[in-house]
Amino acid sequence: MKGRILEAARHLFAEYGFSGVTTRMLAREVGIDISTLYYHWGEKQDLYDAVMADLSCEIRAKLREIERMVHGGSLAHRLEVAIDVMCDWLFAHPEAAKLMLSSYMGKSRSAPDAHVPIKEHIANIAVAMGLALDRTRVPARANARVLTVWNSAINFTAGEDFFLPMLGVDRDEYRSVVKDTLKFILIPAFAQSSAA
Amino acid sequence: MKGRILEAARHLFAEYGFSGVTTRMLAREVGIDISTLYYHWGEKQDLYDAVMADLSCEIRAKLREIERMVHGGSLAHRLEVAIDVMCDWLFAHPEAAKLMLSSYMGKSRSAPDAHVPIKEHIANIAVAMGLALDRTRVPARANARVLTVWNSAINFTAGEDFFLPMLGVDRDEYRSVVKDTLKFILIPAFAQSSAA
DNA sequence: GTAGGCTTCCAACAAATGATGGATTCTCGT
DNA sequence: ACGAGAATCCATCATTTGTTGGAAGCCTAC
Numbered sequence: 376m377k378g379r380i381l382e383a384a385r386h387l388f389a390e391y392g393f394s395g396v397t398t399r400m401l402a403r404e405v406g407i408d409i410s411t412l413y414y415h416w417g418e419k420q421d422l423y424d425a426v427m428a429d430l431s432c433e434i435r436a437k438l439r440e441i442e443r444m445v446h447g448g449s450l451a452h453r454l455e456v457a458i459d460v461m462c463d464w465l466f467a468h469p470e471a472a473k474l475m476l477s478s479y480m481g482k483s484r485s486a487p488d489a490h491v492p493i494k495e496h497i498a499n500i501a502v503a504m505g506l507a508l509d510r511t512r513v514p515a516r517a518n519a520r521v522l523t524v525w526n527s528a529i530n531f532t533a534g535e536d537f538f539l540p541m542l543g544v545d546r547d548e549y550r551s552v553v554k555d556t557l558k559f560i561l562i563p564a565f566a567q568s569s570a571a
Numbered sequence: 572m573k574g575r576i577l578e579a580a581r582h583l584f585a586e587y588g589f590s591g592v593t594t595r596m597l598a599r600e601v602g603i604d605i606s607t608l609y610y611h612w613g614e615k616q617d618l619y620d621a622v623m624a625d626l627s628c629e630i631r632a633k634l635r636e637i638e639r640m641v642h643g644g645s646l647a648h649r650l651e652v653a654i655d656v657m658c659d660w661l662f663a664h665p666e667a668a669k670l671m672l673s674s675y676m677g678k679s680r681s682a683p684d685a686h687v688p689i690k691e692h693i694a695n696i697a698v699a700m701g702l703a704l705d706r707t708r709v710p711a712r713a714n715a716r717v718l719t720v721w722n723s724a725i726n727f728t729a730g731e732d733f734f735l736p737m738l739g740v741d742r743d744e745y746r747s748v749v750k751d752t753l754k755f756i757l758i759p760a761f762a763q764s765s766a767a
Numbered sequence: 768g769t770a771g772g773c774t775t776c777c778a779a780c781a782a783a784t785g786a787t788g789g790a791t792t793c794t795c796g797t
Numbered sequence: 798a799c800g801a802g803a804a805t806c807c808a809t810c811a812t813t814t815g816t817t818g819g820a821a822g823c824c825t826a827c
Contacts, residue, residue, distance in 0.1 A: 394591035397814060408776045473676055479730040480669055494737045515738040519752040522734060523723050530722040534675040541690045542711040556715040593784060604806045
């Protein structure tokens with residue numbers, strides 16, 4: 376039950392934002408009483424924090440998995456696999472992308488260190504991609520390039536319902552176009568960087 | 572007064588989202604009574620719609636201005652100027668970026684055609700950049716590439732407060748890094764596209 | 768079976784919120 | 798000066814929302 380509530384909260388918070396979700400909405404979605412919700416997770420803010428903590432954990436695991444997966448290949452191969460795997464996961468979990476986006480923009484939601492793991496992993500990706508040698512001293516420009524890839528993936532997955540009709544393609548083709556676009560645009564830039 | 576309310580609403584809605592803003596918040600921000608708010612703009616949803624319509628209009632004008640500005644130059648020059656001017660404007664109006672971002676992701680806020688002008692202008696940019704010949708038949712991949720530029724600019728401006736500490740630079744340097752990154756990553760990709 | 772703990776529901780409350788009617792003030796043309 | 802219309806404020810209402818106390822149900826160890 377605790378899990379079912381968390382999952383429902385995850386989807387609702389992603390869709391409507393923190394203030395856009397009421398405790399009654401949540402209870403109705405799960406099919407339980409409001410009190411049961413409070414019994415398991417405490418107040419609304421605590422539940423939201425739990426959702427974000429859970430998400431943060433998943434992201435960290437996924438990034439570690441990718442890091443292991445691409446270890447040792449060429450730069451182009453690393454980029455291609457990373458983009459493929461990350462996009463697949465994000466397309467399968469668009470709520471994750473939406474939650475991340477709103478946590479980026481919103482005014483100090485939850486703890487200020489909720490984004491720290493992201494920061495660390497962006498730095499790790501920069502090192503893994505050969506843009507920096509030491510993960511404690513990643514140049515701002517290298518971080519910015521990794522962030523551009525990351526944000527683009529988040530955007531296209533979180534905003535699929537919005538962007539899909541703009542491109543005039545069907546669902547499968549959209550996902551293919553997004554991956555190709557990320558690779559097409561980003562791989563040459565990074566390759567150029569590593570050559571310089 | 573109508574204008575002052577609209578501007579306050581613009582900033583508050585951008586920061587806290589539609590549900591995160593109360594009519595009392597708005598009234599207090601402007602320093603007026605709640606009723607005055609209703610007198611000028613009707614219900615909260617109407618005010619939100621007005622904010623979005625106003626924003627849509629501004630974006631359209633800005634894009635037209637850029638289109639005129641870069642008319643006739645080389646592809647690289649067009650891209651560079653477009654990125655410079657658009658980033659300058661977005662950095663000066665981060666609420667605009669935040670509003671756009673939330674309108675992309677939110678579940679059917681306001682009228683469904685609120686995004687149509689964006690769609691048209693993305694297509695226009697694609698044509699202006701030489702990625703398509705006819706603005707009614709822009710290939711999905713060309714649109715996707717333009718969208719990537721667009722979204723990246725929106726992200727870095729809307730999330731400045733979040734990304735700035737991640738890059739460990741000051742405000743001015745951040746804006747410079749963002750512009751450089753967008754140009755560095757995107758110009759080669761588009762140039763490669765036009766060569767193919 | 769039954770005592771005790773874990774889970775769920777019912778009912779309710781205080782505060783916040785969207786919205787409105789009517790009184791009051793302000794503006795300005797005559 | 799004054800009167801009409803626009804603009805603003807005060808007081809208030811009905812709902813919604815977050816949250817809680819306590820009763821009822823369910824499960825399990827003895």
